[in-house]
Amino acid sequence: MHFLNLILRNTLRHKLRTALTLLGLVVAILAFGLLSTVVDAWYAGVEAASSARLITRNAISLIFPMPVTYAQKIRQVEGVRSVAAANWFGGIYKDPKNFFPQLAVDAPYFGMFPEFIVDEAQMRDWRRDRKGVIVGKKLAETYGFKVGDTVVLMGTIFPGNWEFVIRGIYQGKTPKTDVSQFFLHWEYLNETMKRTAPRRANQVGLYMVELSNPSRAAEASREIDAEFKNSLAETLTETEKAFQLGFVAMTEAIVVAIRAVSFLVIFIILAVMANTMAMTARERTAEFATLKALGFAPSFVVTLIFGESLLLAMVGGAIGIALTFPVADVFGSAMGSLFPNFQVSLRTVAMQAASAVAVGIIAALAPSRYAARVNIVDGLRSIG
């Protein structure tokens, strides 16, 4: 008990220095937590992907469509439960910076996503209205969309001003579900294209394929691609997870940079913390010598320094972790639909705690070695 008391009193001896070091620790642990949450958000689409869904797209690249007739052939592949068509719409809502994903989908699409929860009456309304759209809860909150509102998007891929009526708002079954999407009718898009640009009608951007048995994913993908081999639009089928990972891989350089920087902040705080501990140890040289002269073993002095360093690191870490949650909430809502999923994961908290403890231990290494080696006579003579 006396021992803990001694550590606590030592820590509070230089109140200003302790407060400054704590502040630095809090900022660093908080920054580290936010950065790894950003990285997590990057992978959110991958995490939310289901293994029972495949995505078939044109083998050349995503911007090339496939004929609408492919749906029929894909449905005949063994193990396929249902097939839905989807087109990336890419419209602009008022200003290009208001980005959110818009997909033109046909009716079976929602059947494949049990994680999207839509009120049944709203679903019926959506089916009946050609201009109807279903939007995610988060998207609706960001832009203040309500059921019955008219939303106009300016098409970039499909020219013109498009008018939609919000018929439903979907919620996510789990916190990981992306609730920032905007779903319009594929039929509406197609019929408009038939009138304005017949060449571009009856084209599907990608097919969402649901399997009755997820373990057949590899075979089913191969069979679907074999079906369209040597046709005008060869296909590439992969699991939803692989498809999402492909997207993340394209921006991998950014993810790597954020990761690197998040470890850099730990090094910065390590330098600050090590400095504090080094100063503490040097100032107390005479004290350590006195303790030793009284008969305390060098290990006692070492424990004292480690205890102080760890106490500081753990208190700073705890405050930093506690602050991560509210700050992440604010940050997440400020980013709006850019990061559909901004949640602090358990892994992030564990990493934060581990780094705080590591900083505490490493910062105490050199000072404790110095203190353990202090010669009693020289130490007593020292004036700090």
Add this chain to the structure above:
Amino acid sequence: MQVPLTYSLRNLRTRKLTTALTAGGMALVVFVFAAVLMLDEGLRKTLIETGSPDNVVIIRKGSESEVQSGLEREKAAIVESQPQVAMGTGGVRMASKESIVLITLLRRDSIKPANVVIRGVSLMGPALRPQVKIIAGRMFRPGTSEVIAGRAISDRFEGAGLGETVRFGGREWTVVGVFDASKSGFDSELWGDVEQFMPAFRRPVYSSMVFKLANSDQFEAFKQAIEDDPRLKLEAKRETQYYADQSEVLSKFIRYLGLTLSVIFSVGAVIGAMITMYAAVASRTAEIGTLRALGFRRASVLAAFLLEALFLSLIGGVVGLALASFMQLVTVSTMNWQSWSELAFSFTLTPPIVIKSLLFALAMGLAGGFLPALRAARLGIVDALRAA
């Protein structure tokens, strides 16, 4: 009377470990700060140098990028016949009708696919971009399945090296040349004959058109004429503007993320400097008293301690910049969200970045050193002398 400069410098030398740790923390912050500015500068340079101010890009109204745009042959003919389009030797219009598509290629170093821009150009296409120079092999011959690859693509993607073949659009294409576009965005593209690409991709329309203005001042008149013509529904942008718009989101993202991080990190470094300087003041109380007793004024003591903090941060700044300068060897390739295609750019160090980073370091030193220096200056002579 001023306290000699060497006093501040030598004090840093006496406490080697503390100085190294504090300067080290600052160096890391300056490194992040400089690296972000360098990255943004590299991106800007890549995309701005891609365009030439005398060239005009025509895309479909509202389509935002060449990849999403479509331009019918008859509309292209109308645009080409405008008087503002420059006339080259032999009475040929200096315009290139182009077809831009994305294809998926595999990287050499991993099996990860990435989107690569394929640009079909007319005969005039290369002439409109004087920065594009063939560095190996030769130019593709029109009317054949030959393509040339940008340096960044040729190095990093399978099948894009000289003499290799890439398969897309149901055909095999031989890479007969590698070109260097002096670090512009074209380095990340594959070029071939537009009249070969269009049937291969089964596209009856061009994506966009690029032409050179006969006179740079005529842009506004041309833009007016094209955008007011109800038949066309087209948009005209100077090529420089077009590429700047293309990278706006990515550039903003890098800048905001980087600057936010720098600010947060600098809090840590400032605190480090403050701790060090407070300790320096505390352990030298008697010394400060002596200085004051010798007749040095409060302002001189303040200046001496501030200088010490500034020297400390300058060391950090120089070390951080030195570390950051090594980043120039690194090329970053990532997907540009707006064009959905792979873009390679490198960290670029410019004199303004050096100055900004050093100023940033000094500002951290000033912020961290001011309060401790003030405390030193305020010490009473008698109390300070007694402290020893």
